[in-house]
Amino acid sequence: MKFTLRILSLVLIGLVLCCSVLADIVILKDGFILQGMVKRESVTEFDPVSKEPVVIPKGFYMVDDGARRIYFNPNLVRTLDKRDSIQEERWIHNKAIYIPGGKGAPPFWAEVEATDWDSKWERTYKYRSPVGVVGVFQHISNLSSYAIRVDATSKFVWSSMYLTQEIGSQKVISLIKSHPDFQNTAKVKPEEMASRRFKLVDFLAQAGWFEDSEKELKSLVKDLPEHKERCDKTQEVIDSLKGRERLEKIKRIIGAGRLAEARKQLDSFPMAEAKDKILTEIQSLQSKLEKALEQFLLAQKNLSYLSSALSEKKSDPILIKAIDILQKIITEESIDRLDAFLSISKQKTNDGTTATLVELEKTASLAISGWVMGNSAADPNPISAKRLWLTRSFIIDFIKAENSTLRKTASDSFLNKYPAAKPEEVGQVLLQTILPTEAKSSGKVFEKELLSGKSRGAKYSMRYPADANPNRLYPLLIVFPGTNESVDSMLEKWAPLADEYGFILLGYHYQIGGVGYAFSEKEHFAILDVLRDARLNSPVDPDKVFLFGYEQGASVAFDIGLSHPDQFAGVIPMSSTVLDIFIEKYWRNGQYLPFYVVNGDRSGDTNLKTRQLFTNWMPRGYPSIWTQYKGRGTEFFRAELPLICDWMRGKSRVFPMNQLGSDGGGSILGNEFQSTRFCDNQFYWIGSETINENRLNYAQSWKPNLQPASFFVKSDVATNNIIIKTYGMKNFYLLFGKNSKGESQIDFDKPVSVTSNLISKWNGKVTPSLDTLMETFLETGDRKNHVYAKVLIKP
Structure with missing residues (x-):
């Protein structure tokens, strides 16, 4: 959406400047937008006959927006709109x-x-490198509304690019006003001076x-009232842009x-921007929100009346208690689950x-069953409603x-009431x-x-996040800070966006018993246990858990994500410092897990290893993108956070x-899941607790040539046949159940046949088990993916 707003700003400002045009727009299948010049890497070879150089497209596809290269897989593209390159307002400050x-x-x-940065657009910069601390003088040579080019003026031929947002508006304004265009202007004609000031106004917009x-526009019209008409037109454009952003x-x-909060902001929306x-969009949103509030208040009123009426007529206490609790836990967003209840209660009224x-x-x-099972499954049968509510109480x-x-007591009590209870x-x-x-407390770290x-x-x-509702599920972003950075400091960087986008932040103190991340099983177990605790005791949506790490923390995010890809919706490593050992071995495990990798192309060995990772991922269509800042190193790219x-x-x-x-077949062409640690022994619904010792590797005594154990499994629900290829383990197990979409690997009403490595290993009917469902849920805290049965397959 940030790119969309940028496109709109260029169009509208272009109406005033008559010079702005757009670049290519790439919309990925998940709706994410990339904008810039679409290119493909290439190599230059010489024609053997003519001896002329020939440029041959070869390598990654990318979007080049000036400051960054965003590498993407063309198979992930929904639409591509080819356009001319962007022309933006910019200031040039040449220096020999x-x-x-x-x-x-x-x-x-x-x-x-x-x-x-001083008034000459220069600064001194020092950084740590493999050869020690390096110091250079730098000069800003090109400053546009989107990107800044910085050139080294001593020692090295080195240019680096920054997003203008990284510098901040006040510093940018200060730099522009120290530019020669705004200095020694006594001999500049008034029309030219006005043009320069309008250029600054357009630049900032x-x-x-x-x-x-x-602010600059108001100052301009005050100093140059003869340009009021142009100022008014420019103000209209700015109002339009502000309105769209708001x-x-x-x-x-x-x-x-x-x-x-949304209703409050819509009601106070400035008319000049609307x-x-x-x-039209404001009015539509207001209408939808008012309807949701009206339905919510009506539900509260009808539930309150219903509770009183049921109590007065000595109804079943279970129904009364359920209605009382519903009054507390319903939300405006989920009020459609009570449509059937509201419809019938309105008729009675x-x-x-x-x-x-x-x-x-x-x-x-109707209210109870609709809330618990969804409006389409609302049932007026009190016996069914009581069973559903007691099921919720049991959980x-x-x-x-x-x-x-105590857990067995709860299960026995529930099964005594409902011995035929179905795990489904x-x-x-x-x-x-x-x-x-x-x-x-919203907005406070605990x-x-x-x-x-x-x-x-x-x-x-x-x-x-702000105004968090404990009866609503939220995405979770787990953050791993860099070396010498506190968890709270990293949470603070993300906090404003967490409030705006609505996600819970979790910072794990991963430095167990020492300094740094050790790629150990102990750390993996601890991180998964923290995730489990958060899922069980906080309103976390298990289908929307993300990992973010910076520097050393990025290596943690890589390792945890590739080791347990079935737990996460996405991984965002920024400026990773380690990309070998387990990460290098586990690249196949990212085939269903999206990665948003960010680094600078001057980060040395890790940039090369990132390229190698994507060299493996890109031809196979893995769902990941790589954002590479030009001329930059191991840094925290704050301007990337809204895009993430x-x-x-x-x-x-x-x-x-x-x-x-x-x-x-064990070759490089396969996409089998890989494991070389006991803690990385399960992928989605296949796993093993008996990985062979000769397949295990350890960070402290790493063996680069050791081959991991591997898993491949394919299920045909029509025939209930399961085909498996495993290497490097004594036995394995299968977890049968349903995912959050209601999909299953098998038909539980028919026998299942399991073939492993071309040998029939198991035949039988899989019986769903309530104990298995609940114990697995307790182990993971995952309420979205359900395991009904675990089947161990032995040699």
Whole structure:
């Protein structure tokens, strides 16, 4: 959406400047937008006959936006709109640079010192590299509304690119006003001076700094009133841009579940910004939000009346309690689950007749079953409604139970009431069951500690977004900070966007017993246990869990994501420092897991390893993109964060049930899942607890030539045949169940045949088990993907 706004700003400002045009627009299948010049890497070869150089397209496809190269897989593209290159407002500050015998700058590992930019657009810059601390003088030679080019003026031939947003509006304005165009202007004609000032106004608007643009415009019209007509037209353009940006932000707030805040902002929307299409969209959103609020208040009113009426007529206490709880947990966003209830209760209200106890209980049953199972499954049968509600109560008791004895007591009590309880129905109830918790202070970081289990004592910090509702599920972003950076510092960087887009932040203190990440099983178990705890005890959507890491933390994100790809919706490593050992071995495990990789092309060895990773991923259509900043090193690219949020917004975990990987017969052509640690032993619905010792590797004594164990499995639900290829393990197990879309690997009503490595290994009927469903849920905290049966396949 940020790119969309940029496109719009160039179009509208172009109406004033009559010079702005657009670049290519690539829309990926998940809705994410890339903008810039679409290119493909190439090689130059010489024609053997003519001896002329010939440029041959070869390598990655990319979008080049001036500051960055965004590499993408063409198979992920939905539409491509080819356009001319962007022409933006820019300031050139030329300087003759001569570096005799100049060489390329050494790789950039970390910034050491950077002085402020002076009035000559220069600074001193020092960074850490493989050869020690390197210091250079730098000069800004090109400053556009989107990107900035910085050239080294000493020692090295080195240019680097920055997004203008990285510098900030106040510093950019200061730089422009120190440009020769704004200095020594006594002999400049008034018309030329006005043109330069309008150029600054347009520049700031193109950069998205509308308040600064308006401030400069007001100063301009005050000093040059003869240009009032042009100023008025420019103000209209800025108002239009501000209105579009304001509206897009409101849409994001709505997506974050902050409907009251969205209504408030829509009601106070400045009229100058609300014109034409924007006004139409505002009115449409207001109408939808008012209808949702009206339905919500009506549901609250009718549920309150229903509770009182049921109590007065001595109805079943279970129904009364259920209705009382529904009043507390329903939300405006999910009010459509009560459509059947609202429809029948409205009819009774219009009839003006007093409902009988039977009618009241039927109405209550519609509310309960509709809420638990969805409106399409709303059932007026009180017996069914009670069963569903007691199922929900059982799930909550099971989660809260402190030990296996109490969990067994909860299960036995439930099965005594409903001995024929179906795991499938319990799973459906589980989808909608959120553990009742006290609302946490929105916008504040709080710390938690695991009090039990093998990772007891592990600590993590959480932050809920603004106006968080404990009865609504939110995406979760787990962040891993860089070396010498605190978790809270990283959470603070993400906090404003977490509020705007509506996601929970979790920062894990991953440095267990020392400094740095050790790629150890202990760390993996701790991170998965923290994830489990967050899923069980916080309103986390298991289908929308993301990993972000910076520098050393990026290596953590890579390792955890590739080792457990079935747990996450996406991984965002920024400036990773380690891309070998397990990450190098596990690249196939990313075939269903989207990655958004960010680094600088001057980061040295890790940039080369990133290219090698994508050399493996790109031809196979893996769902990942790579953003590479030109001339930059191992840095925190803050301007990338809003774009990452847009990318995350279109993502949900992929959990395939018909096939995992592809069989390459052990060759490089295959896409089998790889494991070389005991903690990386399960992928989606296949796993092994007996990986051969000769397939195991350890970071402290890494064996680069050791081949991991591998998994491939394919299921045909029509025939109930399962074909498996495994290498490097004694036995394996299959987890049968359903994903969040309701898809399954098999038909549970028919026998299943399992063939492993061309040998029939198992035949029989798979019986869904409530114990397996609940114990697996307790182990993972995953309410979206359900396991009904575990089948161990032995040699």
